[in-house]
Amino acid sequence: MKLNHECVRDLLLLLELVPYDGGSESDLQQVIESSNISDLFDLDTFYYTFIELIDGGFVDGRKYQQMPDAxxxxxxxxxxxxxxxxxRDNTNWEETKSTIASKMGSxxxxxxxxxxxxxxxxxxxL
Structure with a gap:
C-alpha cells in the first residue's frame, strides 16, 4: 500500500486535537469517527498511515493484538x-507538495x- 501524504497530514492534525491524558490510550477508530475526516479516506488508509507514523517515530501508539483492526x-x-x-499552514503545505512534485515527484x-x-x-x- 502506498503512503498517502494527505492522510498523514490530516491524521496528525486530528490526533493533535486528542487531549493528552498522561500516557493513557485513546481508541483510534473513535477518534476518527468523532470527526468528519473519515469522509476523506477509508479506514484501511487511516490504519496503514497510523502504523507507518508509529514506525517512523511520529506518533506513539499500537495495534491491539487480540482485536483485528483495533x-x-x-x-x-x-x-x-x-x-x-x-x-500545518495550508499555503506552506501546498508549496511543499508543489516543490517536491516539480523536482522529483515524491x-x-x-x-x-x-x-x-x-x-x-x-x-x-533566514
Missing amino acids: YAFTKITYKGHEFLDNI ASLNIFSSVAAKLIENKFG
Missing part, C-alpha cells in the same frame, strides 16, 4: 510535532519536512 493512540512524538509544525516524510522548513526559512529571510 489501534490505540497515546500521543504525537516530538518528531511528529516538528513535522506537523512545518506543514519524497519521504523527512524530505517533506525539510522542504517545508526551508520554505518557512525563506519566507523569514
Whole structure:
C-alpha cells in the first residue's frame, strides 16, 4: 500500500486535537469517527498511515493484538510535532507538495519536512 501524504497530514492534525491524558490510550477508530475526516479516506488508509507514523517515530501508539483492526493512540512524538509544525499552514503545505512534485515527484516524510522548513526559512529571510 502506498503512503498517502494527505492522510498523514490530516491524521496528525486530528490526533493533535486528542487531549493528552498522561500516557493513557485513546481508541483510534473513535477518534476518527468523532470527526468528519473519515469522509476523506477509508479506514484501511487511516490504519496503514497510523502504523507507518508509529514506525517512523511520529506518533506513539499500537495495534491491539487480540482485536483485528483495533489501534490505540497515546500521543504525537516530538518528531511528529516538528513535522506537523512545518506543514500545518495550508499555503506552506501546498508549496511543499508543489516543490517536491516539480523536482522529483515524491519524497519521504523527512524530505517533506525539510522542504517545508526551508520554505518557512525563506519566507523569514533566514
